[in-house]
Amino acid sequence: MTTSVADGIANEIAALLTSWLPSNDDPARPLMTLSTGTSSGYPDARTVLLSEYDERGFFFHTDSRSRKAADVTGDPRAALTLVWPGRQLVVQGDVSRADDAEELWAYRHRSRYLQLLAWLNTPAFAALPLAERLARWAEFDAEHPEGTLDPPPTWAGFVVRPVRLTFWEGRPDTASRRTEYRRTPTAWSRALLPG
């Protein structure tokens, strides 16, 4: 069954997201598989944190020199897959760069470890032997006390603005089912699909 009643569907999606996702201030961030198109034609995928979501879309943050950043710059379309026991949310959407204020907010809300990682996660660092990586990490940590670090220039946020959201729900007592929402030029539509 497909309906295209504009009124109410956007609110329905917002309510579902609120009940499925933790609030943006919750330090336990959900994991997502971020799938991208690549210049080779082979899709790529990797795990990222959902930094936050709101009416603009789903935000993730990364290093601007990363493959995923190159992918979404070359082809600004992506899919996100979030999975929990008995539930899956798949989002297809258009990707754009987050604004400076959002990028700063996300960096400030990262754990201390992830703030340090954003500075040190380079190919040169990865090539070092473990003893050196431990020593350089400890040195950088000591030189930059908690609360003094700004994001590195390579800190980059992206937002995936959904064109399709698919909520999958499994049940042990009957068949799983998907509720799928698509954004049309004028409204959202909803379809109920087999799981």
Ligand SMILES: Cc1cc2nc3c(=O)[nH]c(=O)nc-3n(C[C@H](O)[C@H](O)[C@H](O)COP(=O)(O)O)c2cc1C
């Ligand atoms: C649990 C988990 C969470 C991760 N979160 C992020 C993240 O939020 N941002 C990020 O850039 N990489 C994150 N990574 C690392 C990526 O999965 C990936 O290895 C890295 O970003 C390089 O990806 P790319 O070469 O496709 O750009 C995470 C990895 C794991 C296992």
